[in-house]
Amino acid sequence: MDREIQFNLNGNETTVVIKDHWTLLHLLREELGLLGTKEGCGSGECGACTVMVDDLAVNACLYLAVEVDSKKVVTIEGLASADGELHPVQKAFVENGGIQCGFCSPGMIMSATALLKENATPEEDDIKHAIAGNICRCTGYVQIIDSIRKAARAEEGDTVRVVAWQDD
Numbered sequence: 001m002d003r004e005i006q007f008n009l010n011g012n013e014t015t016v017v018i019k020d021h022w023t024l025l026h027l028l029r030e031e032l033g034l035l036g037t038k039e040g041c042g043s044g045e046c047g048a049c050t051v052m053v054d055d056l057a058v059n060a061c062l063y064l065a066v067e068v069d070s071k072k073v074v075t076i077e078g079l080a081s082a083d084g085e086l087h088p089v090q091k092a093f094v095e096n097g098g099i100q101c102g103f104c105s106p107g108m109i110m111s112a113t114a115l116l117k118e119n120a121t122p123e124e125d126d127i128k129h130a131i132a133g134n135i136c137r138c139t140g141y142v143q144i145i146d147s148i149r150k151a152a153r154a155e156e157g158d159t160v161r162v163v164a165w166q167d168d
């Protein structure tokens with residue numbers, strides 16, 4: 001059955017007609033052309049498809065598109081500012097070797113961003129817990145955890161920017 005939904009996508013009010021069985025991943029990639037959100041396993045195992053819905057990290061491959069009606073969705077495309085400046089978490093991944101092949105990176109960065117919105121000063125265990133559902137085949141995770149820690153703590157003031165960014 002076709003259904004019209006309205007939601008905020010990366011800061012833009014968006015109206016789309018969807019089918020009830022579509023996943024959010026299908027809607028984003030196949031219908032809206034937002035290819036930054038990756039499809040890995042398609043079954044909730046790898047985290048490559050992670051996006052934020054109302055500030056919480058979710059697996060878009062398991063999340064029905066109909067469920068984003070009236071909600072706020074942020075994908076990797078929505079993190080950088082309008083002038084192209086990278087989000088602090090993106091910068092930290094680039095600067096600290098958190099990205100190698102990059103396939104896991106959008107999902108990993110979305111999980112990290114959701115964590116830092118909830119907890120601006122995470123301990124290492126908090127970081128590990130937040131990215132437990134995100135599989136990386138390249139980095140060994142050390143650089144990723146380091147990147148997330150530095151995104152939160154690298155400079156005085158960065159923590160506030162990370163937390164506030166999505167609401168600007």
Ligand code: FES
Pocket residue numbers: 038039040041042043044045046047048049050059060061062
């Ligand atoms: S593609 Fe969604 S968890 Fe792997």
Ligand code: FES
Pocket residue numbers: 098099100101102103104105135136137138139
């Ligand atoms: S950087 Fe290659 S899978 Fe994570």
